[in-house]
Amino acid sequence: MPVSSRWPQTALAGIALFVMAAVALHLLRPELDPVHSQMSLYLIGPWGPLLQAAYVALSAAMVGLAWDARRSAPPASRSAAPLLMFVLGGVCLSITAYAWMDLPGVDASMEGLLHGITAQGAFLFTTTGLVLQALRLRHDPRWRRQARWLLPWAVACFGAIWVLALWRELPRGLAQKVVIASIVCWLAAMSLHMRRLARRG
Template sequence: MRPLAAGAQLACIAFLLIALALQFLRQDLDWTRTPLSFYLVGPHGPLLQGAYGLLSLGLIGLGASAYRSGAPHARSAAPLLLFVVAGIALAITALAETPFPGHALTLQGLVHGLAAQTAFLCVTVAMLLQAWRWRADPGFRHRFAAAFFGAVFCFLALWVHVLVRDLPRGASQKAVIALIGLWLLRVSGWVGRDRRA
């Protein structure tokens, strides 16, 4: 399972670097007001789609490796299943094209929006549950506080983005994505170094 954790870490790195690079490459989009979904359409869209695909596999790999690396009495299938659902939803998000503001909502756009919301919700809840399981795991107990409070911060940041509509939609969404990505990157590194992973 160690290769899955290492793969998840590499997927997070690739996704974060590509998403960051596109903020400079897409001069036609205002990064503070444009959510990341709109970078899937137009120049360099396939590059970001590939990054979403990598991250979706990384989420599934992290879920599986975190499950297998945990002590048997501290394991739960719930975070694993949520990571898998988040990964599938993220892949659908990448493939279903979202319409730009002012254009009519299409079936693809509806699917994209629902998939994106599912991915956000499932991954943040998976993070919380996985970190919570570590409080009873001798091999990961020393990681519990950092993992759990980091996950709580990401979960709260997501709801601030959703509920506080006055925030710049692009900047607030990308901040949430960056926080989640950094949590995933850090935790996949921890899981990858565990002797049971």
């Protein structure tokens, strides 16, 4: 089936909203150290609702993108697995936005536990979705050239979350943001190519 321009455009809008909100929060919250402060800290306090909305927009963007990729794929490359991973990742990311993390020095809470579980789920499900989606794209003639670099990029994102989880000495804020940027850029690259395919008809 032909690719629709509506979903790639919507995905790019959601991605752009997330990027602008993340950059703006770093300027609006100078009291937070960008190297050591995780993104979750920017959800708490002034301007937190802006980043919460951006998380939800990013969740909707990647689910819509995955749905349209499956809808427009030829039967040989069509699979519900990437879509399922992106849906689970989007749900986890949206919950993460509204379940605050436990601040340092504060007793552990159920909300903090939920935040931690869903944050890890968002990373794991989304990067798994990247890998599965890139694998399916190899079977679509319209994507074979792009799949050559989208697949290793997706695998690198998947590996990066395990480095982030296991290498505790890394500066948490900076390392996490690098991983997030890699994932968001992958989604943007896929959205841009889908938009090109839609314009070609």
